[in-house]
Amino acid sequence: MRRAIVFFIAAVCYAQGPAETGRWTFRILCAPCHGIRADGGRGPDLTLGTFSAGDSDADLIRVISRGVPGTEMAGYSGRVTDDEIRSLVAYIRSAGHADKAAIRGDAATGENIFWNKGGCGQCHRVGTKGSTIGPDLTRVGRQRSIAYLNASLLKPDADVTPGYATVTVVTRDGKKIVGVERNFDNFSAQFVDLSGKYYSFVVEEVISMKREPRSLMPSTYGQLLSETEVNDLLAYLNSLRGGR
Amino acid sequence: MKLAITLIGAVALAQDWTSYGNNSLGWRYSELDQINTKNVARLTPQWMYQTNVPGKNETTPLVFDGMMYVTGPSNNAWALDAMTGRPIWSYKKALPANVSLCCGQVNRGFAVHGHTLFKVDLQGTLVALDAKSGTVLWESTLEDYKKGYSATAAPLVVKNLVITGMAGAEYGTRGFIDAYDVDTGKRVWRVYTVAEESWSGDSWKRGGGSTWITGTYDPSLNMIYWGTGNPGPDMDGEGRRGDNLYTCSLLAIDADTGKIKWHFQFTPHDLHDWDAIGDPVLTDLVINGRTVKAVIQANRNGFFYALDRTNGKVLLSKAYTRITWADGIDSDGRPVAIAGQEPTEEGKRTCPGMGGGHNWQATAYSPLTGLYYFTSAERCMLFYKTKQEFVEGQWYQGSTIGRDEPGNGRIDAIDPKTGKLAWYFETVSSPTGGVLATAGGLVFAGDAEGYLIALDARTGKAVWRFQTGGTIIAPPVSYALNGRQYIAVAAGQTMITFSLPKF
Numbered sequence: 001m002r003r004a005i006v007f008f009i010a011a012v013c014y015a016q017g018p019a020e021t022g023r024w025t026f027r028i029l030c031a032p033c034h035g036i037r038a039d040g041g042r043g044p045d046l047t048l049g050t051f052s053a054g055d056s057d058a059d060l061i062r063v064i065s066r067g068v069p070g071t072e073m074a075g076y077s078g079r080v081t082d083d084e085i086r087s088l089v090a091y092i093r094s095a096g097h098a099d100k101a102a103i104r105g106d107a108a109t110g111e112n113i114f115w116n117k118g119g120c121g122q123c124h125r126v127g128t129k130g131s132t133i134g135p136d137l138t139r140v141g142r143q144r145s146i147a148y149l150n151a152s153l154l155k156p157d158a159d160v161t162p163g164y165a166t167v168t169v170v171t172r173d174g175k176k177i178v179g180v181e182r183n184f185d186n187f188s189a190q191f192v193d194l195s196g197k198y199y200s201f202v203v204e205e206v207i208s209m210k211r212e213p214r215s216l217m218p219s220t221y222g223q224l225l226s227e228t229e230v231n232d233l234l235a236y237l238n239s240l241r242g243g244r
Numbered sequence: 245m246k247l248a249i250t251l252i253g254a255v256a257l258a259q260d261w262t263s264y265g266n267n268s269l270g271w272r273y274s275e276l277d278q279i280n281t282k283n284v285a286r287l288t289p290q291w292m293y294q295t296n297v298p299g300k301n302e303t304t305p306l307v308f309d310g311m312m313y314v315t316g317p318s319n320n321a322w323a324l325d326a327m328t329g330r331p332i333w334s335y336k337k338a339l340p341a342n343v344s345l346c347c348g349q350v351n352r353g354f355a356v357h358g359h360t361l362f363k364v365d366l367q368g369t370l371v372a373l374d375a376k377s378g379t380v381l382w383e384s385t386l387e388d389y390k391k392g393y394s395a396t397a398a399p400l401v402v403k404n405l406v407i408t409g410m411a412g413a414e415y416g417t418r419g420f421i422d423a424y425d426v427d428t429g430k431r432v433w434r435v436y437t438v439a440e441e442s443w444s445g446d447s448w449k450r451g452g453g454s455t456w457i458t459g460t461y462d463p464s465l466n467m468i469y470w471g472t473g474n475p476g477p478d479m480d481g482e483g484r485r486g487d488n489l490y491t492c493s494l495l496a497i498d499a500d501t502g503k504i505k506w507h508f509q510f511t512p513h514d515l516h517d518w519d520a521i522g523d524p525v526l527t528d529l530v531i532n533g534r535t536v537k538a539v540i541q542a543n544r545n546g547f548f549y550a551l552d553r554t555n556g557k558v559l560l561s562k563a564y565t566r567i568t569w570a571d572g573i574d575s576d577g578r579p580v581a582i583a584g585q586e587p588t589e590e591g592k593r594t595c596p597g598m599g600g601g602h603n604w605q606a607t608a609y610s611p612l613t614g615l616y617y618f619t620s621a622e623r624c625m626l627f628y629k630t631k632q633e634f635v636e637g638q639w640y641q642g643s644t645i646g647r648d649e650p651g652n653g654r655i656d657a658i659d660p661k662t663g664k665l666a667w668y669f670e671t672v673s674s675p676t677g678g679v680l681a682t683a684g685g686l687v688f689a690g691d692a693e694g695y696l697i698a699l700d701a702r703t704g705k706a707v708w709r710f711q712t713g714g715t716i717i718a719p720p721v722s723y724a725l726n727g728r729q730y731i732a733v734a735a736g737q738t739m740i741t742f743s744l745p746k747f
Contacts, residue, residue, distance in 0.1 A: 027630040031644040036591065036628065185693035186671050187709055211672065 022091025025084055029076065038095040043072070045145030049096045052142040052241070060089045103146060103235050105228065110236025113229055120233075123194070123217065126240060133180055133192055134217065135161045139242035149237050153230065154222045156215035166214050167191040169199070170207040184211040259724040260308040264353055264398040265606070266721070269526040270460035272608040273681045274722035278729035279744060280684030284698050284708045286744055290730065291329030293739045295320065300717050301734040304353035304398060304606065304678075306361070307723040312732065313375065314739055315351040315398075319365045323378060326725050329741065333378035337365045344392045344637060346414040352458070353398035355406060357426045362406045364395035370408050370424060382429035386410055392417045392637045398458045402468060402499045405432055409455025413473045413491075413519075416640040419453030421470050421495070423502060433502030437472040439489040447484035450634055452476030453491040457521040457604050462537070462553065467505060468497040469526065469539055469553065473519035479587040480515075480629050480642030487512040492520045494541065496556060506556035508577060510543045515586050516569070516627060517598045518544040523607045525616065529661050531559055540660045542607065542618045544600030547573055548663050562663030564656060565601035565622045569594050587627035587643065597625030597649065599674065602656075606678025606719035608687065613701050615657045615666055617687050619675030623651025655679065655689050655697075657704060667704035669697075678719025680731075688731055690716020696733055696740075712740055 027036065033043030044052055053063045064085050067075035076085070114120045121130035124137045140149070151158045165181045167189050177199060179191035189209045190200045194216065203209060218224075225233065258275040265272050279287060295301075299317025306313045312326045319337040324330065339349065343366050355362045360381060361373045367389040372381040386408065387393035392415025399408040405423040413419060419437035424430065437453035452475045459470030475484055475491040492511040495504055510520045522541045529538045529550060539553040546567040550559040558577035570579040585594050599621060607618040628644045653675040657666040677690030686707070687699045692715055698708035714736015722731050732741040 024630060024632070027628065027644040028632065028639075028641070031628075036644065183693075184672060186691055186695055186697070187706075 018087040018090035019094040020091075022084075022087035022089070023095075025080065025088055026091050029080070030088070033072065038092060040145035040148055044142055045148070046092050047096045048145070057089055060092065061085055064088055103238055105231030105233065105235035107232070107235040107239040109229075110232035110234065113225065113233050114236055117229070118221070118225065118233060131196065133194065133196060135164055137237065137240055139240060141238045141240040142242060144237075146234055146238055149234055150230070153233065154219075156217035156219055157213075160213050160215045164215065166212045166216050167209070168212070169201055169209045171201075172205065172207060174207070178216070180216055181211060184209075260306075261304075261721045261723045262306055262308055262356055264304050264355070264400065264458040265460060265523060268400070268402070268461040268463065270523045270607075270609075271525065271527070271611070271681070272523070272606055272679065272719065273610055273683075275683045276722055276724050276729040277683040277685075278724070279682065279686065279722075279731065281686060281700055281707060283744060284684070284686060287698070287708055287710070287731070287742045288745055289710065290741045290743045292741075293322070293324050293329045293331065295322065295737050295739070297737060300348045300350050301737065302350045302352045302396075302717050303734050304719055305721055305732055305734070305739065306354050306356055307721065307725075307732070308356065309375070310725065311375070312739070313354050313356075313361055314734070315353050315363050316734075317351065318349040319351070321351075321354070321363060321373075321378075323375070324739065326723070326730075329739070335373060335378050337367075337369075337371070339365075340367055340389065343367050343389050343394055344412065344415045344639070345394055346411070350396050352396060355399040355401045357401045357404075357406065360426060362399045362401070362408075362426075364397065364399065364408055366394050366396070368393040368395045368410060370395070370399065370406070370422075370429070372406075372426070372429060384424055384429040384431065386422055387417075387420075390637050391415075392640075397456050400458050400461060400468070401426065402461045405499070407459065407468060407470075409457070409459070409470065411454045411456040413452030413454035413476050414478065414639060414641050415637060416450035416452075416476055416634050417454065418449060418451055419455055419472060419491075421455050421459070421468075421497065421502075435495070435497055435502045435504060437490050437493075437495065442486040442489040444483065444485035450476060450640065451484065451488060451491060452478075453493075454519075455521070456519075457523065460524050460526050460539075461499065462526050465537070465554065466499045467553070468499050469524040470495050470497065471519070471521040471524055471541070473521055474514050474517045477632060477634075477640050477642030478515070478517045479627055480631060481513055481586070485513075488514070492518060492545075494520055494524055494539065494551070494556070496553065508551055508556045508558070510547070510549065511545045511579065514545075516545075516594060518600050519604070520544065521604050522602055522618070525607060525609045526553060527609055527611075527660065529559070531661055538660070540609075540616055542602040542616075542620065542656070542658070544596075544603055545569075545579070546596045546601040547579075548658055548660075549573075549577075550660055550663070551577075560663050564658065564663075564665065565620055566595045566624070567601075568624070587629040589629055591626035591628050593624055593626050595624035596621065597623045597651075598627070599623075605675060605717075608679045608681035609660075610681035610687075610701055612681075612683055612685065613657075614659065614661070615701065616660045617655065617657050617679045617681055617701075619653060619677065619679065619689065620656050621651050621653045621674040623649050623674065625649060653692075655687070655699065655704070657687075657701075669699055669704045669706065677716040677733075680720040680722060682722055684729075688720040688722075688733075690718070690720065690733055690735060692716075694735060696720065696731075696735065696742075710742065712736065712738070714738060
């Protein structure tokens, strides 16, 4: 059958203890967003020992049952039993390495780097500050793991956020315009250049238009920033939890 | 060409669109040529009907007697005045809360016999409606939805029988194709798509093989051709060792008795969800100087096939997309499998991905160009295997869902005599919609971003487009009314028609 959009999930009852039972349920139910090892992907990393919507078992049970309004996290009560939800919590606890050491930097120093030396605010927004050319980072500490953020910072092309690809248009007068995608389809391109200027073209009006799965973010942060500064910046990004 | 069509028979009046594939051979070809390559640039919207029902709209509307009959998501249907788009009657069937559906509350259209319309509802029922009023004439239950059975495909009318498939291969069901009497709704025959042989243990009892896309019919052979879906659980084959007949197969069925005359299995012991449900298109091909009654299909496993439809022998096969799981197809039609491509716990990357090269989207064959048109994707996916215990009526896929890698799509035109690509039109996203070919030398197709596109059927050049404002999943159709040719397609929640300006 076609690729499933909605899961109605079976009981998975292997008698190896709740964490192992939960692991198999997790693979079917949660892995598409949270990763096959629970270490995150498009959904948050669940191995850090700290969670977006509360750290207690009761918090996790609530989130799995009811979802998180305003996010892509759906509620699963009715699709899985209470026992299965408990086994999922057991698995998530067992998968977590509570690796606080992963956050080695200083968030306050990182904030300074973000807005000054790093120039991140020229493209990214946090709360009401910064620019909207690139993805909004207001909640990124909830949305992405440290490892993912580290990879995105040092190799921006590794996994470009959908909708933020690079669009290049060559106009009839031979001018090449490059920017961040706002829409791209079979007959038109809309994008914003790095000065924030918005463009819209239809295919007949230009020599060529293309969209590439690469980021316009500089790939030079590994050279620009010391390892300590990278860690500080990651600590700051990890501290961005939305609100206010 | 018209003569040839008449000889094969079973073709509707050219003005109307009266079945899923327009003729029983599955061509999805309109003989109307008022809209053609010379004037298509002037094609303009005529009316829209907003259903206000959310969900994916996959319907093929039927048009006859001045009416358009449209099915929609969530057990809805409408009769619209074909000239103005104004609603005349509507139908809705309540949906129980716990119907198991893998892929949305979709429906792909009506079938018609005389003045009786037939459609399936999601809870696995087949209903007959009076076309004039929408009154329910009879209703039959295919199988218990509580066991995971459902239905989404447009039925196929063959003589006095209405033939229907089912859905639910992700829920441990056993697939079948049913025939019901058009007048009474009594079941005349059933053919199971899962044989008891070629499955380890009793795994056949929940073997899948669903039949969720409409088949085709050759009156000269009195044979129905219907594709079957994946075995279950999809990605874990350990509990179902063997070829798993007749999943991922094409069945040729005697229309009167329901007996299987021959079968052809494209993907034995499938582990990648490569249903063989693409339209089985019936056409006669001249291969090596010999005219052969053929059935053609761009299979989800990445190969294009032409089979002899009298006996199921493979005539030719050719890859149309990137394939990493097989080195080709042998002379018996069996894939030459490459070892180590099975899904694993850690994930194994294979091409094509789960959506395949070409999935279910409606295809078209034009006797004018002799070309076969379909949408395709070139992409790969990480396939995971996950052990899962069977519980009746519950999700039973034996996998986690990996994400198909982002990939472009194409609208392909293949010469079915050779399997060679004649042209392709590249699209920025994976394909969503089906295609229509017309005697005006045009191919129409919708895309993921909402464009309805007209291509030159000979060259693939885009010659017209319209932004409909909603993703197009349904295939377009064409009909004529009061001397004007129309193109119609469901886009988003809206049915839209186009014609040339009157003045």
